[in-house]
Amino acid sequence: MTTYDAHFRVWRGDSDGGDLKDFTVAVHDGEVVLDIVHRLQATQTPDLAVRWNCKAGKCGSCSAEINGRPRLLCMTRMSVFARDETVTITPLRAFPVIRDLVTDVSFNYAKAREIPSFVPPAGLEPGEYRMKQEDVARSQEFRKCIECFLCQDTCHVVRDHEENKNAFAGPRFLMRVAELDMHPLDAAEETGLDRKRTAQDEHGLGYCNITKCCTEVCPEQIRITDNALIPLKERAVDRKYDPLVWLGNKIGRRKG
Template sequence: MTYKGHFRIWRGDEEGGSLEDFEVEVNEGEVVLDIIHRLQATQAPDLAVRWNCKAGKCGSCSAEVNGRPRLLCMTRMSIFSADEIITVTPMRAFSVIKDLVPDVSYNYTKAREVTSFTPPEGLGPGEYRMQQEDVERSQEFRKCIECFLCQDTCHVVRDHEENKSAFAGPRFLMRAAELEMHPLDAADRRDDAQDEHGLGMCNITKCCTEVCPEGIKITDNALIPMKERVAGRRYDPVVWLGNKLFKRGS
Protein backbone atom coordinates (compact mmCIF):
# COMPACT_ATOMS: atom_id res chain seq x y z
CA MET A 1 0.00 0.00 0.00
CA THR A 2 3.00 2.35 0.26
CA TYR A 3 3.54 4.62 -2.71
CA LYS A 4 5.27 7.85 -3.70
CA GLY A 5 2.76 10.66 -3.61
CA HIS A 6 3.11 13.91 -5.55
CA PHE A 7 2.55 17.02 -3.51
CA ARG A 8 2.57 20.66 -4.50
CA ILE A 9 2.80 22.90 -1.46
CA TRP A 10 2.72 26.65 -1.24
CA ARG A 11 5.84 28.01 0.39
CA GLY A 12 6.59 31.61 1.12
CA ASP A 13 5.66 34.49 3.37
CA GLU A 14 3.96 37.89 3.19
CA GLU A 15 6.55 38.99 0.64
CA GLY A 16 5.40 36.30 -1.78
CA GLY A 17 5.96 32.66 -2.56
CA SER A 18 5.25 29.83 -4.92
CA LEU A 19 4.15 26.22 -5.16
CA GLU A 20 6.93 23.71 -4.58
CA ASP A 21 6.82 20.10 -5.75
CA PHE A 22 7.61 17.20 -3.45
CA GLU A 23 7.67 13.45 -3.85
CA VAL A 24 6.97 11.75 -0.57
CA GLU A 25 6.08 8.35 0.83
CA VAL A 26 2.39 7.69 1.56
CA ASN A 27 1.25 4.73 3.72
CA GLU A 28 -2.08 3.05 4.28
CA GLY A 29 -4.52 4.92 6.50
CA GLU A 30 -2.64 8.23 6.47
CA VAL A 31 -4.06 11.72 6.35
CA VAL A 32 -2.61 14.78 4.60
CA LEU A 33 -1.16 16.07 7.88
CA ASP A 34 0.90 12.86 8.20
CA ILE A 35 2.46 13.66 4.84
CA ILE A 36 3.22 17.25 5.84
CA HIS A 37 4.91 15.91 8.98
CA ARG A 38 6.94 13.44 6.92
CA LEU A 39 8.06 16.31 4.71
CA GLN A 40 9.17 18.26 7.77
CA ALA A 41 11.10 15.29 9.13
CA THR A 42 12.80 14.37 5.87
CA GLN A 43 12.84 17.18 3.31
CA ALA A 44 11.66 20.55 4.60
CA PRO A 45 12.38 20.95 8.34
CA ASP A 46 11.23 24.58 8.41
CA LEU A 47 7.93 23.99 6.55
CA ALA A 48 5.39 25.91 8.65
CA VAL A 49 2.01 24.40 9.48
CA ARG A 50 -0.32 24.79 12.45
CA TRP A 51 -1.62 21.69 14.14
CA ASN A 52 -2.38 20.43 17.62
CA CYS A 53 -4.58 17.44 18.29
CA LYS A 54 -4.47 15.61 14.96
CA ALA A 55 -7.91 14.26 15.80
CA GLY A 56 -10.28 16.86 14.36
CA LYS A 57 -10.99 18.44 17.72
CA CYS A 58 -8.92 21.62 17.94
CA GLY A 59 -9.38 23.17 14.48
CA SER A 60 -5.75 24.25 14.06
CA CYS A 61 -4.66 22.59 10.80
CA SER A 62 -7.04 24.34 8.42
CA ALA A 63 -5.78 24.78 4.86
CA GLU A 64 -6.93 24.25 1.29
CA VAL A 65 -6.38 20.89 -0.36
CA ASN A 66 -6.84 21.05 -4.13
CA GLY A 67 -8.60 24.34 -3.53
CA ARG A 68 -11.10 23.04 -1.00
CA PRO A 69 -11.02 24.31 2.61
CA ARG A 70 -10.28 21.32 4.85
CA LEU A 71 -8.70 20.14 8.08
CA LEU A 72 -5.41 18.49 7.13
CA CYS A 73 -5.79 15.94 9.94
CA MET A 74 -9.20 14.76 8.76
CA THR A 75 -8.37 14.56 5.05
CA ARG A 76 -7.51 10.95 4.33
CA MET A 77 -5.10 10.14 1.56
CA SER A 78 -7.45 7.38 0.42
CA ILE A 79 -9.80 9.95 -1.14
CA PHE A 80 -7.10 10.69 -3.74
CA SER A 81 -5.74 8.37 -6.37
CA ALA A 82 -2.05 7.45 -6.13
CA ASP A 83 -1.11 9.34 -9.32
CA GLU A 84 -2.99 12.51 -8.41
CA ILE A 85 -1.04 15.69 -7.68
CA ILE A 86 -2.21 17.02 -4.32
CA THR A 87 -1.97 20.76 -3.89
CA VAL A 88 -1.91 22.23 -0.40
CA THR A 89 -2.22 25.99 0.08
CA PRO A 90 -2.96 28.22 3.07
CA MET A 91 -6.50 29.51 3.66
CA ARG A 92 -7.02 32.18 1.02
CA ALA A 93 -9.24 34.61 2.92
CA PHE A 94 -6.43 35.53 5.31
CA SER A 95 -3.00 36.98 4.71
CA VAL A 96 -0.16 34.52 5.01
CA ILE A 97 2.49 34.47 7.72
CA LYS A 98 4.56 31.64 6.36
CA ASP A 99 3.89 28.58 4.18
CA LEU A 100 0.60 27.05 5.37
CA VAL A 101 0.22 29.36 8.37
CA PRO A 102 -2.17 32.28 7.84
CA ASP A 103 -2.81 35.32 10.02
CA VAL A 104 -6.19 34.52 11.57
CA SER A 105 -6.34 37.56 13.87
CA TYR A 106 -9.44 38.82 11.99
CA ASN A 107 -11.39 36.08 13.74
CA TYR A 108 -10.18 37.00 17.21
CA THR A 109 -11.03 40.64 16.54
CA LYS A 110 -14.56 39.69 15.51
CA ALA A 111 -14.94 37.37 18.53
CA ARG A 112 -14.45 40.36 20.81
CA GLU A 113 -17.19 42.33 19.11
CA VAL A 114 -20.01 39.92 19.93
CA THR A 115 -21.62 40.81 23.24
CA SER A 116 -20.78 38.03 25.68
CA PHE A 117 -23.21 35.74 27.47
CA THR A 118 -25.29 37.94 29.71
CA PRO A 119 -26.35 36.06 32.86
CA PRO A 120 -29.98 36.30 33.91
CA GLU A 121 -30.74 38.54 36.89
CA GLY A 122 -31.56 36.81 40.12
CA LEU A 123 -30.18 33.35 39.29
CA GLY A 124 -27.09 32.27 41.19
CA PRO A 125 -24.61 29.51 40.38
CA GLY A 126 -26.33 26.14 40.74
CA GLU A 127 -29.78 27.59 40.15
CA TYR A 128 -29.82 27.35 36.36
CA ARG A 129 -32.60 25.08 35.08
CA MET A 130 -32.85 24.33 31.38
CA GLN A 131 -34.44 21.53 29.40
CA GLN A 132 -32.29 19.36 27.13
CA GLU A 133 -34.44 20.18 24.08
CA ASP A 134 -33.96 23.88 24.77
CA VAL A 135 -30.18 23.73 25.07
CA GLU A 136 -29.70 21.51 22.03
CA ARG A 137 -30.08 24.33 19.51
CA SER A 138 -27.20 26.32 20.98
CA GLN A 139 -25.23 23.14 21.72
CA GLU A 140 -25.08 22.42 18.00
CA PHE A 141 -23.29 25.74 17.46
CA ARG A 142 -21.01 25.16 20.44
CA LYS A 143 -19.62 22.11 18.64
CA CYS A 144 -17.68 24.69 16.61
CA ILE A 145 -13.93 24.02 16.83
CA GLU A 146 -13.05 27.47 15.42
CA CYS A 147 -11.13 26.11 12.46
CA PHE A 148 -12.32 29.21 10.55
CA LEU A 149 -12.90 27.21 7.36
CA CYS A 150 -16.37 28.79 7.13
CA GLN A 151 -14.79 32.22 7.38
CA ASP A 152 -12.29 31.21 4.69
CA THR A 153 -14.88 29.99 2.23
CA CYS A 154 -17.50 32.70 2.73
CA HIS A 155 -17.62 34.69 -0.50
CA VAL A 156 -18.49 37.89 1.36
CA VAL A 157 -14.88 38.11 2.56
CA ARG A 158 -12.98 35.45 0.56
CA ASP A 159 -11.94 37.84 -2.14
CA HIS A 160 -13.28 41.00 -0.59
CA GLU A 161 -10.91 42.32 2.03
CA GLU A 162 -12.96 45.53 2.03
CA ASN A 163 -15.94 43.73 3.56
CA LYS A 164 -14.08 42.49 6.59
CA SER A 165 -14.62 45.50 8.79
CA ALA A 166 -18.41 45.30 8.43
CA PHE A 167 -18.82 41.52 8.40
CA ALA A 168 -18.19 39.15 11.29
CA GLY A 169 -18.41 36.03 9.13
CA PRO A 170 -20.47 32.87 9.58
CA ARG A 171 -18.63 31.75 12.71
CA PHE A 172 -19.46 34.89 14.66
CA LEU A 173 -22.92 35.41 13.25
CA MET A 174 -23.51 31.88 14.48
CA ARG A 175 -22.09 32.89 17.87
CA ALA A 176 -24.68 35.65 18.04
CA ALA A 177 -27.39 33.14 17.10
CA GLU A 178 -26.09 30.71 19.72
CA LEU A 179 -26.46 33.32 22.46
CA GLU A 180 -29.78 34.53 21.09
CA MET A 181 -31.06 30.95 21.38
CA HIS A 182 -29.49 30.31 24.81
CA PRO A 183 -32.46 29.69 27.11
CA LEU A 184 -31.17 31.97 29.86
CA ASP A 185 -29.15 34.66 28.09
CA ALA A 186 -30.56 38.05 29.01
CA ALA A 187 -29.35 40.20 26.11
CA ASP A 188 -31.07 40.93 22.80
CA ARG A 189 -28.62 40.51 19.94
CA ARG A 190 -30.84 41.08 16.92
CA ASP A 191 -29.93 44.71 16.23
CA ASP A 192 -26.24 44.03 16.73
CA ALA A 193 -26.35 41.06 14.37
CA GLN A 194 -27.81 43.22 11.64
CA ASP A 195 -26.07 46.55 12.27
CA GLU A 196 -22.70 45.56 13.76
CA HIS A 197 -21.98 42.07 12.45
CA GLY A 198 -23.32 42.37 8.90
CA LEU A 199 -25.96 39.63 8.95
CA GLY A 200 -27.64 41.29 5.96
CA MET A 201 -24.55 40.69 3.80
CA CYS A 202 -25.05 36.93 4.04
CA ASN A 203 -27.10 35.69 1.11
CA ILE A 204 -27.38 32.13 2.33
CA THR A 205 -25.40 30.29 -0.32
CA LYS A 206 -24.53 27.68 2.33
CA CYS A 207 -20.84 27.49 1.41
CA CYS A 208 -20.02 27.69 5.12
CA THR A 209 -22.20 24.69 5.94
CA GLU A 210 -20.56 22.67 3.17
CA VAL A 211 -17.05 23.03 4.55
CA CYS A 212 -17.85 22.70 8.25
CA PRO A 213 -15.88 19.69 9.55
CA GLU A 214 -18.29 19.36 12.47
CA GLY A 215 -21.30 19.17 10.19
CA ILE A 216 -22.98 22.15 11.82
CA LYS A 217 -25.89 23.42 9.75
CA ILE A 218 -24.66 27.00 10.01
CA THR A 219 -26.95 28.48 7.39
CA ASP A 220 -30.16 26.56 8.07
CA ASN A 221 -30.00 26.46 11.84
CA ALA A 222 -28.17 29.64 12.77
CA LEU A 223 -28.11 32.28 10.03
CA ILE A 224 -31.57 31.89 8.53
CA PRO A 225 -33.35 31.75 11.93
CA MET A 226 -31.32 34.78 12.98
CA LYS A 227 -32.41 36.65 9.85
CA GLU A 228 -36.01 35.71 10.64
CA ARG A 229 -35.69 37.01 14.18
CA VAL A 230 -34.24 40.28 12.92
CA ALA A 231 -37.00 40.61 10.34
CA GLY A 232 -39.62 39.86 12.97
CA ARG A 233 -38.27 42.62 15.13
CA ARG A 234 -37.79 45.18 12.40
CA TYR A 235 -41.19 44.82 10.78
CA ASP A 236 -43.24 44.16 13.86
CA PRO A 237 -45.48 47.26 14.04
CA VAL A 238 -45.64 47.03 17.81
CA VAL A 239 -41.90 47.00 18.10
CA TRP A 240 -41.71 49.78 15.54
CA LEU A 241 -44.12 51.90 17.58
CA GLY A 242 -42.34 51.06 20.80
CA ASN A 243 -39.07 52.19 19.31
CA LYS A 244 -40.67 55.42 18.17
CA LEU A 245 -42.09 56.16 21.59
CA PHE A 246 -39.10 55.10 23.68
CA LYS A 247 -36.10 55.95 21.58
CA ARG A 248 -33.31 53.50 22.18
CA GLY A 249 -30.08 54.89 23.49
CA SER A 250 -31.46 58.36 24.11
Protein backbone atom coordinates in the same frame (compact mmCIF):
# COMPACT_ATOMS: atom_id res chain seq x y z
CA MET B 1 1.10 -2.33 4.28
CA THR B 2 0.65 -0.81 0.84
CA THR B 3 2.95 2.07 -0.04
CA TYR B 4 2.95 4.25 -3.13
CA ASP B 5 4.56 7.51 -4.27
CA ALA B 6 2.26 10.52 -4.58
CA HIS B 7 2.80 13.88 -6.21
CA PHE B 8 2.27 16.95 -4.00
CA ARG B 9 2.38 20.66 -4.66
CA VAL B 10 2.89 22.71 -1.50
CA TRP B 11 2.85 26.48 -1.25
CA ARG B 12 6.14 27.88 0.10
CA GLY B 13 6.65 31.53 0.89
CA ASP B 14 5.83 34.33 3.27
CA SER B 15 4.07 37.70 3.36
CA ASP B 16 6.32 38.96 0.56
CA GLY B 17 5.21 36.22 -1.83
CA GLY B 18 5.87 32.62 -2.73
CA ASP B 19 5.09 29.78 -5.11
CA LEU B 20 4.02 26.16 -5.31
CA LYS B 21 6.84 23.60 -4.98
CA ASP B 22 6.63 20.03 -6.27
CA PHE B 23 7.40 16.98 -4.12
CA THR B 24 7.16 13.23 -4.47
CA VAL B 25 6.33 11.60 -1.15
CA ALA B 26 5.73 8.04 0.02
CA VAL B 27 2.18 7.40 1.23
CA HIS B 28 1.09 4.48 3.42
CA ASP B 29 -2.36 3.00 3.94
CA GLY B 30 -4.57 4.90 6.39
CA GLU B 31 -2.60 8.13 6.36
CA VAL B 32 -4.00 11.64 6.36
CA VAL B 33 -2.57 14.71 4.63
CA LEU B 34 -0.97 15.92 7.87
CA ASP B 35 1.07 12.69 7.98
CA ILE B 36 2.44 13.57 4.55
CA VAL B 37 3.30 17.11 5.64
CA HIS B 38 5.18 15.68 8.63
CA ARG B 39 7.04 13.28 6.34
CA LEU B 40 7.99 16.19 4.11
CA GLN B 41 9.37 18.02 7.15
CA ALA B 42 11.30 14.93 8.23
CA THR B 43 12.79 14.03 4.85
CA GLN B 44 12.80 16.94 2.40
CA THR B 45 11.80 20.35 3.80
CA PRO B 46 12.63 20.66 7.51
CA ASP B 47 11.78 24.38 7.46
CA LEU B 48 8.23 23.88 6.14
CA ALA B 49 5.90 25.83 8.46
CA VAL B 50 2.55 24.29 9.39
CA ARG B 51 0.27 24.86 12.37
CA TRP B 52 -1.10 21.77 14.14
CA ASN B 53 -1.73 20.44 17.62
CA CYS B 54 -4.09 17.54 18.40
CA LYS B 55 -4.14 15.57 15.10
CA ALA B 56 -7.65 14.46 16.10
CA GLY B 57 -9.90 17.04 14.44
CA LYS B 58 -10.67 18.84 17.70
CA CYS B 59 -8.27 21.79 17.98
CA GLY B 60 -8.89 23.38 14.57
CA SER B 61 -5.22 24.30 14.18
CA CYS B 62 -4.28 22.55 10.94
CA SER B 63 -6.68 24.39 8.64
CA ALA B 64 -5.49 24.76 5.06
CA GLU B 65 -6.79 24.41 1.52
CA ILE B 66 -6.38 21.07 -0.24
CA ASN B 67 -7.01 21.16 -3.97
CA GLY B 68 -8.71 24.51 -3.41
CA ARG B 69 -11.14 23.33 -0.71
CA PRO B 70 -10.81 24.45 2.93
CA ARG B 71 -10.12 21.34 5.03
CA LEU B 72 -8.39 20.10 8.17
CA LEU B 73 -5.09 18.44 7.24
CA CYS B 74 -5.54 15.88 10.00
CA MET B 75 -9.04 14.83 8.92
CA THR B 76 -8.43 14.53 5.18
CA ARG B 77 -7.51 10.96 4.32
CA MET B 78 -5.22 10.26 1.41
CA SER B 79 -7.65 7.56 0.29
CA VAL B 80 -10.06 10.25 -1.00
CA PHE B 81 -7.56 11.10 -3.76
CA ALA B 82 -6.64 8.96 -6.74
CA ARG B 83 -3.08 7.65 -6.52
CA ASP B 84 -2.09 9.47 -9.71
CA GLU B 85 -3.74 12.72 -8.61
CA THR B 86 -1.63 15.75 -7.72
CA VAL B 87 -2.55 16.96 -4.23
CA THR B 88 -2.10 20.71 -3.84
CA ILE B 89 -1.82 22.21 -0.35
CA THR B 90 -2.10 25.97 0.10
CA PRO B 91 -2.70 28.31 3.10
CA LEU B 92 -6.14 29.69 3.92
CA ARG B 93 -6.82 32.22 1.19
CA ALA B 94 -8.91 34.68 3.23
CA PHE B 95 -6.15 35.52 5.71
CA PRO B 96 -2.64 36.98 5.42
CA VAL B 97 0.20 34.48 5.08
CA ILE B 98 2.83 34.41 7.79
CA ARG B 99 4.93 31.63 6.28
CA ASP B 100 4.17 28.59 4.13
CA LEU B 101 0.91 27.03 5.37
CA VAL B 102 0.60 29.27 8.44
CA THR B 103 -1.77 32.25 8.21
CA ASP B 104 -2.56 35.16 10.50
CA VAL B 105 -6.09 34.45 11.74
CA SER B 106 -6.12 37.26 14.32
CA PHE B 107 -9.03 38.82 12.40
CA ASN B 108 -11.22 36.11 13.93
CA TYR B 109 -10.13 36.82 17.49
CA ALA B 110 -10.81 40.51 16.97
CA LYS B 111 -14.33 39.66 15.80
CA ALA B 112 -14.83 37.35 18.78
CA ARG B 113 -14.10 40.23 21.14
CA GLU B 114 -16.79 42.33 19.43
CA ILE B 115 -19.59 39.89 20.36
CA PRO B 116 -21.13 40.78 23.76
CA SER B 117 -20.99 37.75 26.03
CA PHE B 118 -23.84 35.89 27.73
CA VAL B 119 -25.78 38.06 30.17
CA PRO B 120 -26.90 36.00 33.20
CA PRO B 121 -30.40 36.55 34.57
CA ALA B 122 -30.62 38.94 37.51
CA GLY B 123 -30.97 37.21 40.87
CA LEU B 124 -29.79 33.78 39.73
CA GLU B 125 -26.57 32.33 41.06
CA PRO B 126 -24.36 29.85 39.16
CA GLY B 127 -25.91 26.39 39.52
CA GLU B 128 -29.44 27.75 39.71
CA TYR B 129 -30.00 28.03 35.96
CA ARG B 130 -32.77 25.79 34.59
CA MET B 131 -33.45 25.10 30.91
CA LYS B 132 -35.60 22.70 28.95
CA GLN B 133 -33.69 19.93 27.22
CA GLU B 134 -34.85 21.09 23.80
CA ASP B 135 -33.29 24.51 24.46
CA VAL B 136 -30.05 22.86 25.58
CA ALA B 137 -29.96 20.75 22.42
CA ARG B 138 -30.61 23.75 20.19
CA SER B 139 -27.56 25.67 21.34
CA GLN B 140 -25.39 22.60 21.92
CA GLU B 141 -24.99 22.11 18.16
CA PHE B 142 -23.27 25.48 17.88
CA ARG B 143 -20.98 24.72 20.82
CA LYS B 144 -19.41 21.89 18.80
CA CYS B 145 -17.49 24.56 16.89
CA ILE B 146 -13.71 23.97 17.12
CA GLU B 147 -12.88 27.39 15.64
CA CYS B 148 -10.92 26.02 12.72
CA PHE B 149 -12.16 29.09 10.78
CA LEU B 150 -12.80 27.07 7.62
CA CYS B 151 -16.25 28.67 7.44
CA GLN B 152 -14.66 32.11 7.73
CA ASP B 153 -12.17 31.22 4.99
CA THR B 154 -14.72 29.91 2.50
CA CYS B 155 -17.25 32.72 3.04
CA HIS B 156 -16.94 34.81 -0.11
CA VAL B 157 -17.97 37.97 1.78
CA VAL B 158 -14.67 37.70 3.66
CA ARG B 159 -12.66 35.78 1.07
CA ASP B 160 -13.26 37.94 -1.98
CA HIS B 161 -13.89 41.38 -0.49
CA GLU B 162 -11.23 42.69 1.84
CA GLU B 163 -13.23 45.88 2.28
CA ASN B 164 -16.01 43.93 4.04
CA LYS B 165 -13.88 42.70 6.92
CA ASN B 166 -14.45 45.71 9.16
CA ALA B 167 -18.24 45.43 8.90
CA PHE B 168 -18.75 41.66 8.74
CA ALA B 169 -18.23 39.22 11.60
CA GLY B 170 -18.42 36.12 9.39
CA PRO B 171 -20.45 32.92 9.83
CA ARG B 172 -18.61 31.65 12.91
CA PHE B 173 -19.42 34.75 14.96
CA LEU B 174 -22.88 35.38 13.54
CA MET B 175 -23.55 31.83 14.70
CA ARG B 176 -22.39 32.90 18.15
CA VAL B 177 -24.83 35.83 18.10
CA ALA B 178 -27.62 33.46 17.01
CA GLU B 179 -26.78 31.05 19.83
CA LEU B 180 -26.98 33.78 22.44
CA ASP B 181 -30.11 35.33 20.93
CA MET B 182 -32.03 32.03 21.15
CA HIS B 183 -30.69 31.21 24.63
CA PRO B 184 -33.70 31.27 27.00
CA LEU B 185 -31.60 32.48 29.94
CA ASP B 186 -29.74 35.27 28.15
CA ALA B 187 -30.93 38.53 29.73
CA ALA B 188 -29.28 40.86 27.22
CA GLU B 189 -32.50 42.72 26.39
CA GLU B 190 -33.01 43.57 30.05
CA THR B 191 -29.76 45.52 29.88
CA GLY B 192 -30.74 47.28 26.65
CA LEU B 193 -28.74 45.03 24.32
CA ASP B 194 -30.76 43.93 21.27
CA ARG B 195 -28.76 41.08 19.73
CA LYS B 196 -30.94 40.99 16.59
CA ARG B 197 -30.36 44.67 15.94
CA THR B 198 -26.62 44.48 16.58
CA ALA B 199 -26.36 41.41 14.34
CA GLN B 200 -27.77 43.51 11.51
CA ASP B 201 -26.23 46.90 12.27
CA GLU B 202 -22.86 46.03 13.81
CA HIS B 203 -21.93 42.50 12.70
CA GLY B 204 -23.04 42.59 9.06
CA LEU B 205 -25.78 39.96 9.04
CA GLY B 206 -27.22 41.51 5.89
CA TYR B 207 -24.04 40.73 3.94
CA CYS B 208 -24.73 36.99 4.24
CA ASN B 209 -26.66 35.69 1.22
CA ILE B 210 -27.03 32.13 2.57
CA THR B 211 -25.04 30.25 -0.09
CA LYS B 212 -24.35 27.56 2.56
CA CYS B 213 -20.67 27.37 1.67
CA CYS B 214 -19.84 27.70 5.38
CA THR B 215 -21.99 24.67 6.24
CA GLU B 216 -20.40 22.61 3.45
CA VAL B 217 -16.86 22.90 4.88
CA CYS B 218 -17.67 22.56 8.60
CA PRO B 219 -15.79 19.50 9.96
CA GLU B 220 -18.29 19.22 12.84
CA GLN B 221 -21.28 19.11 10.44
CA ILE B 222 -22.88 22.11 12.14
CA ARG B 223 -25.77 23.36 10.03
CA ILE B 224 -24.58 26.95 10.31
CA THR B 225 -26.82 28.39 7.61
CA ASP B 226 -30.05 26.51 8.25
CA ASN B 227 -30.01 26.45 12.05
CA ALA B 228 -28.24 29.71 12.93
CA LEU B 229 -27.99 32.31 10.16
CA ILE B 230 -31.38 31.94 8.47
CA PRO B 231 -33.35 31.92 11.78
CA LEU B 232 -31.33 34.93 12.97
CA LYS B 233 -32.12 36.76 9.73
CA GLU B 234 -35.82 35.98 10.15
CA ARG B 235 -35.86 37.30 13.72
CA ALA B 236 -33.91 40.42 12.72
CA VAL B 237 -36.34 41.16 9.86
CA ASP B 238 -39.34 40.62 12.13
CA ARG B 239 -37.91 43.01 14.68
CA LYS B 240 -37.13 45.68 12.09
CA TYR B 241 -39.97 45.48 9.58
CA ASP B 242 -42.98 43.68 11.08
CA PRO B 243 -45.58 46.45 11.67
CA LEU B 244 -47.05 44.74 14.74
CA VAL B 245 -43.62 44.36 16.33
CA TRP B 246 -42.84 47.98 15.46
CA LEU B 247 -46.12 49.15 17.03
CA GLY B 248 -45.51 47.04 20.14
CA ASN B 249 -42.04 48.53 20.54
CA LYS B 250 -43.46 52.04 20.18
CA ILE B 251 -46.13 51.43 22.78
CA GLY B 252 -43.61 49.82 25.11
CA ARG B 253 -41.26 52.80 24.84
CA ARG B 254 -44.09 55.25 25.53
CA LYS B 255 -45.12 53.34 28.64
CA GLY B 256 -41.51 53.32 29.75
